Amino acid sequence: MNWSEIRPELLTGLYETVAMVGWASLIAVIGGVPLGVLLVLTDRGRPLQNALINKVIGFVVNVGRSLPFIILMLALTAFTRALTGTSIGLTGAIVPLAISAIPFFARLVETAVREVDGGLVEAVQAMGGSTRTVVFKALLPQALPSLVAGLTTTVVALIGYSAMAGAVGGGGLGDVAIRYGYQRYEGGVMLATVVLLVVLVNVVQLIGDFFVRTLSDRTTRSAAWLRAPRRTRTTVTAVASVGLVGALTAGTLGLTSEGDAGSDETITVAATPTPHGDIVKFVADNLAKDAGLKVEVKEFTDYVKPNEALANGDVDANFFQHVPFLDDFNKKKHTDLVPTVGILVEPIGIYSKSVDDVSALGSGDTIALPNDTTNEGRALHLLDDQGLIKLKKGTGLDASLNDIADDGGLTLKPLEAAQTPRALEDVDAAIVNGNYAIGAGLTPKKDALVLEKAKGNPYINILAVKKEDRDDPAIKKLGQLLNSDATKKFMEKKFPSSIPVFGPVK
Amino acid sequence: MITTKGLTKVYRTRDREVTALDGVDLHVREGEVHGVVGQSGAGKSTLIRAVNLLEVPTSGTVTVDGTDLTALAGNGKRAGAELRKARARIGMVFQHFNLLSARTVQDNVELPLEILGHSGAERSRKALELLDLVGLADKAKAYPAQLSGGQKQRVGIARALAGDPKVLLSDEATSALDPETTRSILQLLRDLNRDLGLTVLLITHEMDVVKAVCDSASLMKNGKITESGALSDLLATPGSEIAAELFPLTGDPLGAPDRTVVDITFLGENTGQPVISHLARTYNIDVSILGAAMDTVGGKQVGRMRIELPGPYEENVVPIGFLREQGLQIEIVGAADAVKDTQLVAGVAQ
Structure with a gap:
């Protein structure tokens, strides 16, 4: 890929990342602040003390925090669809991102609000303030620097999570890195996305730190920010605000363009x-x-x-x-x-850097193979065909390591399919899918010790549709x-x- | 102005109960400065928070300016609108000032006015007026972090006055300040008491604060008020711990068995009288002075003296009678001990 091909991908990725993270952060604030504040207010000795509500919220937040993001994203499919009408694409990614960010941010809000001196709460109550007044006049304004710091942490974490959005076709920079850099072996794209992500995270952190410093300067004796001329302060605030608003607008545009994609024809x-x-x-x-x-x-x-x-x-x-x-x-x-029509077979093959022929493999050798159900079965059948292992009688296409009757002394190492060519340096042989072999710079017809036969091969890649x-x-x-x-x-x-x-x- | 009756507060934790207030009856008259003293843990802090119901008492009543606040409080932790309205008329200042660091000085003073729903212009006018009253008109736009401790407490006082309170509660307001600043803050409280007719209830562990500003005082021990009254009355009360604390007398009270130790308290015009030399001349006895102090308490001159007369108490009945006739407060130190010892023996015998 040359630069003119990479650039639009990167721009789209950046665009999608900003959109996903921007919207998810916004929702995280809207959902996380009330939850975090409630966690504090319902705690022992606080104005809305209520052990039950406190425990329930705490539990829900903990469940949200404990699920790995990728699992959460896939588990939320039905919910996302019910909410937005689709479970894929940018919109499909924003919902799980927001859902995972709300409890994350809620805990940070809780910590920030808890740190506010209890004396201030007492002071506001003593002057006749209600709980609402306590929250809006004392707790939140006093906690603001910590809240902004927490939001920065949340946004950075979301940028990390958004890399997994590719699983639901959500796009984003992380997805570009996976699709081009990792799966298509485009080192340049990988490097470019990593650089962009590093820049993005640093910009977010800088903006966050700036606001935290600005806000907390008031509470420290030095107050350098306050001594700066009013014009400087106005300018800096304006630039930062425009940056933030711009980022969100870009995000919104990203969403809008998303909406255009699904016309009927x-x-x-x-x-x-x-x-x-x-x-x-x-x-x-x-x-x-x-x-x-x-x-x-x-x-x-x-x-x-x-x-x-x-x-x-x-x-x-x-x-x-x-x-x-x-x-x-x-x-x-x-x-x-x-299935409608068959299109191609990508024969899986055995590759090696240490031996030139299958017959040289045997007891004591380690062979890497893909770890997903079908590819693993496929690889095991190939090994069986070559007489390297023996599968139990009647084993179907979904063969697994448990179906091996005799492993011929081989150590089999299941890896993520895309990892098998990368493992060639570490093992005696690896079973690699055609697409990943090409991606890794191998030429199947020349480099493979042995390839699957195309004739009678059940693994024809097909175009699938709904029955109707x-x-x-x-x-x-x-x-x-x-x-x-x-x-x-x-x-x-x-x-x-x-x-x-x-x-x-x- | 402030009356509490049978005020009790019991904190229940999982495995034990702590009684912070144990049937406190407190009475503060309108326009006076009343100090509650006691060691930490005595219940002072709980008491002052019970007055505006920040601590809801387990039982008993609190009446401020004729309103029964305990009747206004619900049974939950949340304060109803009625109670909040009543609280707005009770100012409170705190040991650690409790200013909002994210707000300017002026905005801090405006906060109670925001809660009361005053308009912006009205708030601003009133806040500046109050800041002028406490001598901080030039710091309106500063943030609390840019102020000294004394200045912060002045802001705290201005804020407490924003709701035009008749009562000011002061929770160890000077305990975090140095002696010099303490004096100036106490002076401010005294001035506000005089100029605005403000009734002040303060709690403190420092006797100097009571000495400097209070008209009356109460002593708290283990959640109970053990003595209470106007300072002049307390000083005239034999065995008053507050009086003894206000005027600690040095000198060994346990003289030789053939001697009599007497504590004398001079109040008001008596302080000008040459009583001792009069005593010595009239009865021709040698008076040794063990310790003495002169001070101003609640704006009045007060003196205390510990003297020693030769011979046991029986031989000194007449001179002591003479001192009593002069209108002085007399306490026989050795005799009191003798009585205590008797009680102790009796207690053991039981």
Whole structure:
């Protein structure tokens, strides 16, 4: 990728990160401040003392704090949909980000408010103030510097969380880093996103620190800020405010542009970045227009979400999986997704840096293999075919380590699929998916010790739709485009490991 | 002006009860400065907070300016509108000032007025007037952090006066200040008491504060008031601990068995009289002075003296009678001890 290709991706990513984090922070403030204040007010010896409410809020906050963000995000799918009408994209990411940030910020608010001298509360009560007065005239204004410091921490944490938004197609800089830098091995993109994230976090911290200093200068004897000329103070405040408002506006624009994407004639296809996303992009950019179609690609870095998004109508089709995987999903989730056309097989292969032939592998050697259900099964069957291990009789495509009858003295190391080529230095051999092998700079046909056969291979990657859309003319047309000669040429050139296997499925 | 009847406060923790107030009857007259003294833990702090119901008493009543505040308080921790309105008419100043550091001096003084719902212009006018009253007109725009301790307490006093209170509660207002500043703050309280007719209830652990500003005082011990009254009356009361604390006399009270130790208190015009030389000349006895002090208490001259007369008490009945005739407060130190000893023996015998 050259700079002119990278730049729009980075800008979009930055844009999406600011939008996600901006909105989630705003909601975190709206939700976290009341919760944090209530946690203090309902505590023992406080004006609204109520052990039950205090414990309930405390528990809810703790549950929110304890869930890993990625789990929370995937668990909230139904809630997000009910709330916003979609569980994917920018909007789909903002809801879980906000939900995770509210309890995080609430605890920081609690700490900040608790630190306010109890004497001040007493003073306000003594002058006839109500609890509301205590909160709005004493607790919150006095805690303001700590609240701003807490908000800064929250925003920085949210920037970190937002990197996981790719799982729901939320985009953002972290997602760009994963999709391009990690999965497509674009080192330049990786570096650029990291630099941008570092800059972003530092800018946020600087702005936060500035406000904290400004606010707390009043409470210290030095009060340098107050001694500065009024004009300087006005200017600095104005610049900071414009920066903040600008960031939020950019975020809002990001949301608006998000809203434009789903017009009716457009087919939205969920895909994992390589090669699927790139193939759909090729069709969308080069072939769709002449065929009277409008195709949008929504890239996901997760294998569950694209099917969920298809099942609940957030996307119209997806292209990332093979039939065994789809069958497994349908069975487990009780969905009715069907394959339309087959597009390619990406043969999985055994690679090694230390041996030149499969026969050299044997007892005492360590082999890395993918750890997701289908790829693990696929890898185990390949090892079985090569006689390196023996699977139990009647083991299906979903073979796992438990189905091994005889491991031939090998140590098998399941890793995240994308990690297997990176592990080549550390193990004697690794079983690597075609797309990741290409990404890692390997040439499957040349470098693999052995490759899966294409003929009779059940792992054909397909275009899947909802059952009722199977005969939709637009879907049919998209299927034809994906099965066209032009696409075949593109695939053979761009992804030499893949083997086009066109035609309707079943 | 302030009356408490049978005021009791019991703190219950999981495994024990602490009685902070144990049936306190306190009476503060309109326009006087009343000091409650006692050691820390005696219940002073709980008492002053019970007066404006910051501490809701377990039982008993509090009446301020004819209003029964305990009747206004609900049974929960939250104060109802009626009680809040009543509180607004009771000023309070605190040991650690309790100013809002995020607000300017003027805004701090305006806070009670905001709560009372005054308009902006009205608040500003009143705040500046009060700041002028406490001598801080030039610090209106400063933040509390830029002030000295004494200045902060002046702001605290200005703020306490914002609701035009008839009663000012002072919770160890000078305990965090140096002696010099303490004097000037006490002087301010005294002036406000005189000029505005403000009734002041203050709690303190420093006798000097009582000596400097109070008209009357109470002593608290273990949640009870053990003595109470106008300072001049207390000084005239034999065995008054407040009087003894106000005027600690040095000199060994346990003289030889054939000697009589007498504490004499001079009040008002008596202080000018040459009583001792008169005594010596009239009865031709040698008087040794063990200790003596002269001071101003509650604006009046007071003197205390500890003298020793030769011979046991029986031989000195006539000279002591002479001192009593002069209108002096007389206390026989050795005799009192003798009585105590008898009681002690009796107690053990039981």
